[in-house]
Amino acid sequence: MVKYESVLKDLSVSIATMRPGDQLPTERQLAAQYGVSNMTVRRALDVLSSSKRIVGIRGRGTFVAQPTVTKQMTLASFTSSMLEAGMTARAQVLAMELKPADDKAREMLGLDEGAQIITIDRLRFGDDTPLCIDRSMLPAERFPGLLGNDLSGSLYEVLYRRYNVELSRAESRVSAVLPSHEDAQLLRIPLTTPCLRVISQGSTIDEAVVENTVSLYRGDLYELLIGRN
Amino acid sequence: MVKYESVLKDLSVSIATMRPGDQLPTERQLAAQYGVSNMTVRRALDVLSSSKRIVGIRGRGTFVAQPTVTKQMTLASFTSSMLEAGMTARAQVLAMELKPADDKAREMLGLDEGAQIITIDRLRFGDDTPLCIDRSMLPAERFPGLLGNDLSGSLYEVLYRRYNVELSRAESRVSAVLPSHEDAQLLRIPLTTPCLRVISQGSTIDEAVVENTVSLYRGDLYELLIGRN
């Protein structure tokens, strides 16, 4: 791990314990504290600043930002975008199941009758705040033993490392919904907080759809960023 | 304008004339060429690299990137997606205004003090059902007489036909919100119906942002389709 990443990680944790408006140590102080140069501290601050977690005011200081509605997110992958935002990504597995595919699942994944699927429900955190519920569905045949893996990180990474399957997100459907009782409880939000529901499919290079995920993002903390990265 | 921005701008233009796979000058060469230090060149390269326009390979060099699939993710335009759904698209103009740009508008459109903007609010229908409210903002200087045009169809088409300006959607931010009283009334929905808010910017080929639109879609009837097109 390079130096600025250590600084970033540490700063990220510190900020999480502070309140909006609180002032951070000065750049010089941070540089001395971490035994690192001005430029390296700034590189870490830049990441936090561009993800709107802090605000630098020339001549005044650096402050913890108000948590605005404009947090950042890409359609790429939860884990990578959390990293980019200087937050730690973590997933808590809510449920895992191996079961026969119903009609709907068979259609979505292009499976034959009698095929089995794996379902994985996960609650995803950014710095200990629940931000998203992921419900994934995959063909069991293609990923034997998947449920034995550690799924607290990136699902795509596990698929790549263990099964050498590289997925790309083909198409996503985004809608606005109110959370169910259960989901609201998991995300720790009121029932009236609108959420973003993203239904996405992962396909291999040969176009076969091998993953279907329904994600529910907290609407008050999340914004999807779509476009040229 | 700071130095790295000049370098970035110049590099951006250069890259546009090159082909994928072509090699850029080395960092040292660029530094000498622009009369600037290594770090400053790198800062510009970092921007291009994180937006996937170039790829740096340690020990080899820096190369123009292949346009990737994820880069091309776009939101379909309202008019075209209505067409695809077999519905007729129509827009009712709610308000049009020519007024001085406030700070926020100036920042978004990159305008100087004293510049004027055109705002256009439209209610968009699919088969006589109100589906979306669009609030657009454009620099007045660039589009003289825009308000005299028929705006019941596609705004982008008008801009193209009348001003020969071809816009591409640069980046869109999607969030889930509840509608205001006014917006709920316009869309004929209860206040508790979650909506999709899409903030998008249109830019010309030379990267200038000349349009900013906030769209509010009925969440119960509208789904955004994001995919490789």
Add this chain to the structure above:
DNA sequence: AAGTGGTCTAGACCACCCT
């Protein structure tokens, strides 16, 4: 005047790729 965020330098050094 002193202190702050932000830019920039000139160069060292590392990891890596090519002979």
Add this chain to the structure above:
DNA sequence: GGGTGGTCTAGACCACTTT
């Protein structure tokens, strides 16, 4: 070994705010 991208330094300087 020589060239490349990438990280980092120690400090200078600028723009700005506060005292």
